[in-house]
Amino acid sequence: MAGRVLHAQLHLLDRQLLDLHTGHMLGKIDDVELDLDAEVPVVTALISGRQTIPANQVTEIGSAVKILNQGLELGRHDDWVEQHVIDRIPGAGDATE
Template identity: 65%
Template sequence: MAGRVLHAQLHLLDRQLIDHRTGRLVGKVDDVEFDLAADPPLLTALICGGQRIPARLIAEVDSAVKISTDGLDLDRWDDWVDEHVIRKIPGARHATE
């Protein structure tokens, strides 16, 4: 991605995040973080559900953003919803996936 010009609103915001190794959907880009002191400003991270994804983990930007999920816990919100919401629904633990 070095030297590539991206327009955050068009190329990054609200794009699906995909684990580049497994093809698994892992979230959506909620926000972006820039180093405004750089000239020109540089993308430093993507934000997904409060999780900061360093720019070095971005593998490819296409119709979706493919990332390396090494060291990231992008399932924490899914786990929280499962524990605090889904499991409280009668019969939810016995539903097939």
């Protein structure tokens, strides 16, 4: 069974993560985790912020990466930045809406 060849820098890094069921944006892919012990190295997880997303939760790779969001709290860091940084910038009252 042949797999799909992906170039991490081109096809994965900095791509938007979307929840498969809701379509909500969950963050961006910051890094990938590889299994270098496999005969052909494979992606085992994607990393967004400090969250690790197991590769088996990835459902589609296109202009965005769709995942099954099974208990991941990917927006937690974005919410913190919004509340503690962005909302405190003068004139940014409606910027996050």
